[in-house]
Amino acid sequence: MSGPKPTVIRAIYREVKPGDLRKLQAESNDDPSAGGGARDLRFPAAGFDTEFKQMFTRGARGARGREIRVATIHYLDDLGAPQTTTMEYWPPTVSRRTEVRIARIHDSPALGGKRLPDLEKGRVFVLFTQYSNGVVRVDYAYEDELRKPGVWADEIRLAILGCLEIADEKNSRRSGNQVTAQGHYDFSTGLGYCHGQ
Amino acid sequence: MVSEEVIEPDAKDVLQALAIRKNVILAGPPGTGKSRLLNQVRELFLWDAAHSGADPSGRIPIPPLTSPLPEWFPSASQTESREVFPTVFDQNTKYRDVMRGLVPRVDAAGAFTVTSGTLYRASLHAMKPGSAALVVIDEINRGPAVAAFGSALVGLEADKRLPSHGTPTAETQYFEILGDDGRSRLFALPEDLYVLAAMNEADTSVEPLDVAFLRRFHLHRLQPQAAVLRTHLGLSPFAAGALASTPAEASDWYEALAQAFERTNERIRLGRGDAYQLGHGALMHAVAPAGGLANAQIYVSEAWSTLRAHIDEVFFGDTRAIAEVLLAEHGSSPYRLLEATFAGQSVRRVTGPDRPTAEELYRLLATIASS
Numbered sequence: 037m038s039g040p041k042p043t044v045i046r047a048i049y050r051e052v053k054p055g056d057l058r059k060l061q062a063e064s065n066d067d068p069s070a071g072g073g074a075r076d077l078r079f080p081a082a083g084f085d086t087e088f089k090q091m092f093t094r095g096a097r098g099a100r101g102r103e104i105r106v107a108t109i110h111y112l113d114d115l116g117a118p119q120t121t122t123m124e125y126w127p128p129t130v131s132r133r134t135e136v137r138i139a140r141i142h143d144s145p146a147l148g149g150k151r152l153p154d155l156e157k158g159r160v161f162v163l164f165t166q167y168s169n170g171v172v173r174v175d176y177a178y179e180d181e182l183r184k185p186g187v188w189a190d191e192i193r194l195a196i197l198g199c200l201e202i203a204d205e206k207n208s209r210r211s212g213n214q215v216t217a218q219g220h221y222d223f224s225t226g227l228g229y230c231h232g233q
Numbered sequence: 234m235v236s237e238e239v240i241e242p243d244a245k246d247v248l249q250a251l252a253i254r255k256n257v258i259l260a261g262p263p264g265t266g267k268s269r270l271l272n273q274v275r276e277l278f279l280w281d282a283a284h285s286g287a288d289p290s291g292r293i294p295i296p297p298l299t300s301p302l303p304e305w306f307p308s309a310s311q312t313e314s315r316e317v318f319p320t321v322f323d324q325n326t327k328y329r330d331v332m333r334g335l336v337p338r339v340d341a342a343g344a345f346t347v348t349s350g351t352l353y354r355a356s357l358h359a360m361k362p363g364s365a366a367l368v369v370i371d372e373i374n375r376g377p378a379v380a381a382f383g384s385a386l387v388g389l390e391a392d393k394r395l396p397s398h399g400t401p402t403a404e405t406q407y408f409e410i411l412g413d414d415g416r417s418r419l420f421a422l423p424e425d426l427y428v429l430a431a432m433n434e435a436d437t438s439v440e441p442l443d444v445a446f447l448r449r450f451h452l453h454r455l456q457p458q459a460a461v462l463r464t465h466l467g468l469s470p471f472a473a474g475a476l477a478s479t480p481a482e483a484s485d486w487y488e489a490l491a492q493a494f495e496r497t498n499e500r501i502r503l504g505r506g507d508a509y510q511l512g513h514g515a516l517m518h519a520v521a522p523a524g525g526l527a528n529a530q531i532y533v534s535e536a537w538s539t540l541r542a543h544i545d546e547v548f549f550g551d552t553r554a555i556a557e558v559l560l561a562e563h564g565s566s567p568y569r570l571l572e573a574t575f576a577g578q579s580v581r582r583v584t585g586p587d588r589p590t591a592e593e594l595y596r597l598l599a600t601i602a603s604s
Contacts, residue, residue, distance in 0.1 A: 044287040044295050110289060118290045165294045167287055173294050181293075185312035186301035188293060189285035194313075223285055 042167040043223070044189075048087055049177065049196050050079060050218035051203070052153060052160040060152055062142040076137035077147075077162060079218060081128040083231050085136050087220045091164060091172045092125035098139070102129070110173040111146035121146050123174070146174045157181065161196060161217075195221040199230035206232070237303045244273045247429070247453050251278075251367075252307040254451040255391045256428040258373065261455030263543075264512025267431040270455070271369060274429060275317050278307065278367045308425040311397075313363025318355040320368070322376030328383040333411045347411050352385060356426050360395075365425040373430035379446050384408040388422040389449045395421035435508040435547070455512075459495045462513035466491060466521045476599050483529035487521060489595060490533045492602030497540060500558045501547060509547040515539050530591050537594060552581040558601075559583060565600040567593040 052060075059075040079088070092105035105125045113119045123146065124139040142148040153160040158179030165173045179200070182193045196217070203217035219230040240248070247270065250257045259267045284298040302309045320330075328334055331350040338344045349357075355366035379386070385408065387393065393406035401407075407419040430450070432442075460470040466487035476492065477485045498510045516536040522528035548554040556562065556570040561583055568585035589597060 042287050042289060044285050047295065112290075112292065116292065163294070167289050169289070171289045173289055175294055185310075186297060189295045189297045190312075191285045192295045 042169040042171065045166045045168055045224060046087065046090070046220060046222050047166070047192055048079075048084065048091070048164040048220040049161045049192075049199075050077065051200065051216050052162055052176070053214070053216055056162075057153070057155075060142055060148050062148070075142045076126070076139050077141050078135050078137045080231055081134050081136045083229055084218075084220070085127060088125050088136060088138075088164075089127070091166050092123075096124070098124060098126060102126070104139075107172050109144075109146050110171055111151070111175070113145070114150040119145065147176075151176075154178065158183075159200070163192075163196075191223065191226070192221055195219065195228040195230075198228075199233070202230055202233055237300065240277060241273065243270055243453075243455070244277060247274050248277060248307060249305055250451040250453060251427045251429060252305060252309075253391065255307075255394065255426070256389055256450045257430070257453055258447070258450045259429070259431040259453050259455060260434050260508075262435060262457060262508060262510045262512050263433055264515030264517075265455040265457055266461075266512065266514055267433075267455060268371070269514075271371065271429065271431050275319070275367065275369055278317060278365075278427070279315050280306070280312075307367075307427050308365035311363055311365040311425050314358070314361065315365045316355070316358050316367075318351050318358075318366060318368045319371070320351040321371045322373050322378060322381065324376055326376035326378075326381045328381055331381045332383060332385050335411070335415070345415075347413055347415060352382075352422075352426075352428070353410070356420075356423055359423040359426040360399075365427070367427045367429060370428065370430040372432065374432040374434075374442050378442055382446070384410070385422065386446065386449065388420075389428070393422070394424040394426070396424050435505075456507070457494075457498055457510050457512045459491060459513065462494060462516055463491050465513075465517045467523055476602060478599075480526060480530070480595055483522065483524060483526060486526070486529040486533045486595070489598035489602060490516065490536055493598040494540065496601050496604060497544065497558060501544075504551075504554050504557070505547050511540060511543045515543070530594075533598070534588070534591075534594060537589070537598070552583060556581075556583050559585070559597075560600055560604055561585070563600055563604070565596050567597055 056077060062075060089105065092107040094106050096104050096106045098104035104127070106122050107125070108120050109123045110118060110120050121144060123144055126137045126139050128134065128136055145151065147162065153176040160179070161177040163175045163177045165175070177188070177196065181187045182197055199219045200217040203215045206215045215232055219228060221228040247257055247259070259270055261267055280302050286296040286298040288294055288296055302312060329336060329348045329350060331352045333350060333353055334348050335345045336348055338346045352368055355368045358364055359366040382389065387408055388406040392404045395401055395405050401421065405421050407421045409417045410420045412418040463470050468484065468487055468491060474488060476489055480486050480489070494516060501510050516539060518535060518539070519532065521532050544555060544558050548558065552570070556568070559568040560566040561568040561570040567589050568583055570581060571584050572579065572581050574580070586593060
């Protein structure tokens with residue numbers, strides 16, 4: 037017997053920058069200070085740690101015995117068929133107190149390999165979605181589709197595009213480090229968070 | 234979920250008219266559903282796509298809960314922000330309430346400020362990229378509508394609007410308004426601005442609307458619908474059966490009311506015209522009790538009071554017409570036309586009960602229904 041139809045609870049998004057793309061392709065990252073082989077998707081701990089911990093709820097031990105969290109992540113494969121995989125969430129560490137990360141994204145069938153983003157559809161976002169039935173899903177969301185009304189729900193598309201606009205505006209005044217559009221949205225309260233806003 | 238399939242025919246007609254003409258007036262007798270239609274169109278115009286669907290195994294994990302706006306919709310491509318700006322006109326409505334004007338500031342003696350009226354605020358909203366605005370004006374002819382629109386009237390028609398891309402056409406009509414600094418500036422109403430108004434043409438306390446004003450609007454007329462009343466009363470919508478000689482069950486009372494309602498409106502149409510009829514909604518003041526003769530009689534008595542008051546109002550000063558509608562010269566009617574001489578002049582008045590007994594009322598309704 038099937039249960040009640042799930043609703044969407046929360047979503048976390050982050051723009052895929054060229055450096056992230058190289059990580060996904062298992063090439064070196066752009067930031068030497070991040071460590072030579074770090075192929076993780078990094079987020080600021082402030083603003084994201086609490087959200088990710090509600091998606092990644094199972095405790096586990098990572099490399100060097102560190103306490104991490106894992107979750108079964110749903111995704112669509114390159115043929116559009118639903119699949120699942122396990123992904124790791126690394127909370128802040130003593131040496132990196134301000135960062136959290138989704139580890140080894142190049143290894144993940146949900147984001148790397150044949151699932152690499154299509155760069156012909158404008159800018160790309162990684163999107164984690166959590167539903168009321170506990171399912172957590174990861175996708176690439178494309179700017180072209182987000183800008184087209186009727187494809188994505190207005191709540192999430194306006195949240196992402198609004199955050200992108202803020203990042204673009206900041207980057208237009210910078211010559212150095214570029215700001216990444218990243219944030220989350222709580223569908224039960226209607227409250228959104230855009231990092232650095 | 235909002236979808237094209239659930240739009241009722243009247244609401245679709247109004248939305249299509251808005252898409253083409255930009256400005257629509259709903260006109261009809263009281264109780265014909267103008268306010269209901271106004272609310273329906275207002276809700277549909279917003280086409281709330283803010284609600285999120287959930288599709289854990291679909292291509293888009295968070296799709297919109299609504300279907301896309303139909304292509305024929307007003308400003309179908311403007312989906313970023315659709316807003317409604319409601320207002321009601323009264324005898325005191327001014328141009329400053331609709332567009333702009335000067336009013337004293339309450340926080341600074343002797344100083345003035347420039348108002349931002351409903352149509353002006355809606356226009357500013359509609360000028361934003363991806364946006365559309367609907368101004369809803371109830372009772373448009375209860376205030377001085379022509380004066381209230383003032384200079385904006387020249388830019389109201391669809392071909393006089395400023396296109397969404399901001400470049401005026403040869404037909405775009407600019408007119409002067411006050412800027413925030415109090416100086417005059419030119420302004421044009423935007424393409425994605427719509428005006429939906431409602432009016433009761435036959436109300437005795439309304440302002441006339443001139444032809445130049447009305448021709449800028451599409452008129453969507455509503456008529457009384459006996460079938461709606463019959464359905465509300467639990468009767469078959471169209472098949473009016475023969476009346477029982479005395480009411481034996483609730484449906485006998487309701488059938489008598491429904492048939493008398495139709496015959497009365499026929500007489501009003503003959504005597505005063507379509508606009509003076511009474512709408513079905515006026516007799517749908519409460520849920521009609523399905524069982525119990527006494528409850529049905531109470532409901533019908535209340536409905537008759539409404540019908541009688543309407544007859545008295547539309548034929549005010551014409552006693553012979555009231556007598557005709559009440560069948561005062563018919564033996565079965567509890568009413569009589571009294572003709573006498575008073576102060577040397579011939580006078581007439583209708584006599585009879587203010588509140589007929591149950592027996593009198595049923596007999597009256599049956600008489601009107603069969604007349």
